[in-house]
Amino acid sequence: MSNIIAVQNLTLAYGKEEKIIDNASFLIKKGDFVFITGPSGSGKSTLLKSFYGNLKPQKGALIMGGLDMTNIKKSKLQELRSHLGIIFQDYRLINEWTVERNVVLPLWIAGYSKEVQRTQAKRLLHHVKLSGKEHKYPMELSGGEQQRVGVARALSKNPFLILADEPTGNLDEFSSNVIWDLLENACQQLDTTVVVVTHKIPSVFNIPYRHFTIDEKGKIYEIH
Numbered sequence: 001m002s003n004i005i006a007v008q009n010l011t012l013a014y015g016k017e018e019k020i021i022d023n024a025s026f027l028i029k030k031g032d033f034v035f036i037t038g039p040s041g042s043g044k045s046t047l048l049k050s051f052y053g054n055l056k057p058q059k060g061a062l063i064m065g066g067l068d069m070t071n072i073k074k075s076k077l078q079e080l081r082s083h084l085g086i087i088f089q090d091y092r093l094i095n096e097w098t099v100e101r102n103v104v105l106p107l108w109i110a111g112y113s114k115e116v117q118r119t120q121a122k123r124l125l126h127h128v129k130l131s132g133k134e135h136k137y138p139m140e141l142s143g144g145e146q147q148r149v150g151v152a153r154a155l156s157k158n159p160f161l162i163l164a165d166e167p168t169g170n171l172d173e174f175s176s177n178v179i180w181d182l183l184e185n186a187c188q189q190l191d192t193t194v195v196v197v198t199h200k201i202p203s204v205f206n207i208p209y210r211h212f213t214i215d216e217k218g219k220i221y222e223i224h
């Protein structure tokens with residue numbers, strides 16, 4: 001199955017109010033790296049929400065990894081989510097848990113052995129340049145470091161699809177670059193599909209990408 005996200009005449013709205021996304025159609029394939037830009041309030045976060053099943057299509061079709069999101073059962077949705085890597089702007093770390101435990105939370109839930117958890121935590125914390133901070137608590141880290149822990153956690157189960165909403169929103173250049181590198185690597189080396197909402201596409205980006213933009217009326221255009 002090479003279509004990871006299939007969207008056909010999709011309309012999204014909250015209740016019966018105005019359309020947020022209006023009649024969108026596109027395909028996102030395995031290994032695609034997609035940036036989504038657009039003015040504030042245009043519906044970027046809303047579109048991502050529909051991808052992880054927090055908002056059902058009002059009209060049209062949305063198929064995620066072969067699953068029809070309009071009629072998806074709760075159990076199927078939970079399974080789908082367990083294979084997604086979701087990154088928000090606020091890190092949503094568990095403050096009572098160490099960095100290491102936060103990173104491997106998805107592996108712990110899935111019942112992986114302590115050995116696998118430790119190996120994966122070590123590898124990812126090295127990638128996000130936080131080696132040596134395994135046993136710190138989130139509150140002992142800077143904002144940028146916390147966000148890097150959040151990104152490491154999102155990647156810990158090797159998700160087939162990463163959905164990120166402003167992952168570098170308030171971060172300095174160093175933390176932003178670490179995160180872009182990690183997302184590039186996941187896409188290039190593991191063929192992970194990546195969809196990123198951002199205000200600004202990084203000026204240095206080393207792999208091919210697609211660029212969608214949403215206008216004020218909720219129309220989606222592919223720029224390239």
Ligand SMILES: Nc1ncnc2c1ncn2[C@@H]1O[C@H](COP(=O)(O)OP(=O)(O)OP(=O)(O)O)[C@@H](O)[C@H]1O
Pocket residue numbers: 014020038039040041042043044045046047
């Ligand atoms: N839960 C909700 N209920 C009703 N309307 C909502 C809800 N969430 C968002 N909206 C509305 O949907 C529109 C799109 O919001 P969305 O959060 O998707 O914008 P965005 O493109 O992500 O903006 P930003 O760049 O500021 O994050 C806005 O007009 C917003 O007011």
Ligand SMILES: [Mg+2]
Pocket residue numbers: 044045046165
């Ligand atoms: Mg948003």
